[in-house]
Amino acid sequence: MGKRQPAYLPDSRIYSCTTCHSHLLSHQSIVSKAFQGRYGPAYLVSHVVNVTLGTKEERMLLTGMHTVADISCSVCGTRIGWKYLCALEESQKYKESKYIVEKAKIAKEVMWDF
Numbered sequence: 001m002g003k004r005q006p007a008y009l010p011d012s013r014i015y016s017c018t019t020c021h022s023h024l025l026s027h028q029s030i031v032s033k034a035f036q037g038r039y040g041p042a043y044l045v046s047h048v049v050n051v052t053l054g055t056k057e058e059r060m061l062l063t064g065m066h067t068v069a070d071i072s073c074s075v076c077g078t079r080i081g082w083k084y085l086c087a088l089e090e091s092q093k094y095k096e097s098k099y100i101v102e103k104a105k106i107a108k109e110v111m112w113d114f
């Protein structure tokens with residue numbers, strides 16, 4: 001089994017995996033915090049690192065039919081949300097190729113400097 005070096009984000013405001021503390025996204029990648037995941041509040045995010053894309057599937061969500069794929073932390077395998085691959089509704093197209101990340105699965109890194 002090949003061991004991959006986890007990616008590190010250059011931003012000082014980072015959210016990491018609650019299970020293994022690998023970097024997942026930076027604060028500036030968050031598009032919206034007003035989203036709902038499978039387990040509760042979630043963020044819409046434009047860019048993530050250290051994630052593995054799962055199988056593509058059609059999923060009926062509150063906002064209509066979407067083609068999505070689950071995303072998991074590539075280090076510990078915890079499922080952290082999903083990626084929007086395709087949205088059927090015109091009004092939902094802006095979400096395509098963005099990610100939903102469950103708030104409960106990520107934590108702020110303590111290196112935040114103000």
Ligand SMILES: [Zn+2]
Pocket residue numbers: 017018019020021022073074075076077078
């Ligand atoms: Zn992890």
